[in-house]
Each structure stands twice: as structure tokens, then as C-alpha cells.
Amino acid sequence: MNISLSELDETRFGVVTAKANLDGQDNLANVTRWCVEKGVEFLIARIPVEDVYLVQDMESSGFFLTDTLIFYKNAQVNESPCNSPEGYSWRLATERDAGEVGILSEKIFNNYHGHYHADRKLNKSDCDSVYSSWAVNSCLNKNFCDAMIIIEFRTAIVGFLTVKTVGHEICEIVLNGVDPNFQNKGLYALLISLAKKWALERQLKAVIVSTQLNNLAVQKVWCRQGFEPYKSFYTFHKWFAK
Numbered sequence: 001m002n003i004s005l006s007e008l009d010e011t012r013f014g015v016v017t018a019k020a021n022l023d024g025q026d027n028l029a030n031v032t033r034w035c036v037e038k039g040v041e042f043l044i045a046r047i048p049v050e051d052v053y054l055v056q057d058m059e060s061s062g063f064f065l066t067d068t069l070i071f072y073k074n075a076q077v078n079e080s081p082c083n084s085p086e087g088y089s090w091r092l093a094t095e096r097d098a099g100e101v102g103i104l105s106e107k108i109f110n111n112y113h114g115h116y117h118a119d120r121k122l123n124k125s126d127c128d129s130v131y132s133s134w135a136v137n138s139c140l141n142k143n144f145c146d147a148m149i150i151i152e153f154r155t156a157i158v159g160f161l162t163v164k165t166v167g168h169e170i171c172e173i174v175l176n177g178v179d180p181n182f183q184n185k186g187l188y189a190l191l192i193s194l195a196k197k198w199a200l201e202r203q204l205k206a207v208i209v210s211t212q213l214n215n216l217a218v219q220k221v222w223c224r225q226g227f228e229p230y231k232s233f234y235t236f237h238k239w240f241a242k
């Protein structure tokens with residue numbers, strides 16, 4: 001059983017929060033017992049889509065579905081063009097970019113369709129701030145990512161993507177998005193090309209990335225750039241009576 005308390009979420013939502021990565025071998029009664037012992041009020045649980053019997057047990061035990069995540073992998077990264085359109089340029093972010101990236105993330109992830117926003121009990125502006133504070137932390141703290149690639153239009157940051165090495169010769173694209181005023185110009189495709197370039201320069205062979213099943217825009221870009229779907233997870237929430 002892989003479960004732990006989440007201080008970040010507790011601070012943000014004001015309730016004792018735990019996060020679990022479950023699989024078909026886990027016993028739901030043990031999960032519940034652990035939560036009761038730790039005084040957990042809010043549990044976020046991920047489970048592989050194929051572990052359908054445990055999924056059904058969760059459904060009949062007060063867990064409710066909040067999103068479905070699909071992972072893609074580019075197992076043999078190759079180079080693709082990284083030409084910036086006129087007026088645009090790219091570079092790696094530094095700590096000094098944290099403030100601007102935070103404000104940009106508020107715009108990008110306003111009312112985003114992630115699992116937090118899907119929970120009616122959570123305040124929507126608290127859910128928005130999950131992503132903006134995550135983006136700020138990604139600029140300031142190397143535990144969150146190895147690098148943040150940003151695209152600028154003139155001197156304003158209009159898109160960003162974070163990458164983190166997660167295993168032997170493999171990195172993950174973690175948080176990414178484009179300013180709503182600059183979407184549909186191919187900037188996200190450029191960010192993905194730049195992430196592949198970043199990986200290749202570090203002799204990393206594979207890149208993984210994930211999103212909600214209904215985020216079609218990013219999946220279209222990934223498929224065009226050599227990524228293939230390889231695993232999927234449901235996210236469930238459960239609230240415990242105090």
C-alpha cells in the first residue's frame with residue numbers, strides 16, 4: 001500500500017489530506033483503517049484502469065471518480081524542428097521568473113479540468129492555486145523539476161514546460177501550458193520539440209507525459225511527435241466524516 005499524508009494539500013484546502021497509489025493487490029479496508037488512524041479527512045487515490053474489481057469496490061465505498069489520466073511515452077526520442085516564430089524566443093527559466101510564471105499559470109489553469117476542480121467540495125480558487133503555486137515552486141525548487149523551458153513573446157513569458165529525470169535514461173514532462181491569448185499558434189508543439197531536445201542533450205532516450213483523457217489538444221501534439229499511449233489511471237476522491 002503506497003499512501004502518505006500531503007502537507008501541501010492540507011495547507012491549501014485546510015483539511016487533513018492523504019494521497020494513495022493503489023493497485024489490484026491492495027485491500028481497501030487497510031486503506032480506510034490507515035486513514036482513520038491518521039485522522040485523514042480527504043483522500044486522493046490513483047488506481048490503474050485495469051484493476052477493475054478494486055475500482056468497483058471503491059465505487060461502493062464512498063470513493064467517486066474525479067478524472068482519468070492517460071500516460072504517453074516517446075520511447076526513442078528523435079530530434080524535431082525547434083524554430084521559434086518571428087518575435088518569439090525560448091530559454092530555460094531561472095528563479096527570477098517565478099513571479100511571472102505564477103501569474104501566467106493562474107491564467108492558463110483557471111478552471112482547469114483536473115481532479116481537484118472535479119470535486120464539488122473544494123473551493124475553485126483553491127484548486128486554481130494548486131497549479132500556480134506548483135509552477136512557482138518549479139522555478140524555485142529543484143525537487144519539483146530539473147528544468148523549466150519557457151517561450152517568450154518579446155519579453156513576456158507566454159508558455160512553459162517542466163522536465164524531470166525520473167529513471168535511467170528517462171524523463172517526464174510534468175507541468176506545461178500556453179497563455180490563452182497565444183494558443184493555437186503551434187507554441188505547445190514547439191515546447192514539446194524543445195523538451196525532446198533537452199532530453200537528447202542529456203543522453204536521455206525516453207520521455208513520458210500524462211494528461212486527462214479529455215485533453216485532446218495535447219494528445220494530438222504528442223502523437224505527431226512520436227509519443228504513444230502506454231498506461232492509464234483513474235483518480236478517485238473520498239471524504240471521511242470528522
Ligand SMILES: CC(C)(COP(=O)(O)OP(=O)(O)OC[C@H]1O[C@@H](n2cnc3c(N)ncnc32)[C@H](O)[C@@H]1OP(=O)(O)O)[C@@H](O)C(=O)NCCC(=O)NCCS
Pocket residue numbers: 108109176177178179182183184185186187188189190210211212215216217218220221
Ligand atoms: C493544451 C495547450 C497546451 C495547447 O497549447 P497550444 O499552443 O494552443 O497548442 P498548439 O497550437 O501547439 O496545438 C494544439 C493542437 O490541438 C488543437 N486543439 C486546441 N484545442 C483543442 C481542443 N479543445 N480539442 C481538440 N484539439 C484542440 C489545435 O487546433 C492544434 O491542432 P492543429 O495543429 O490540428 O490545429 C493549451 O491549450 C493550454 O495551455 N491549455 C491549458 C493547460 C493544459 O491543458 N496544459 C497541458 C496539461 S497536460
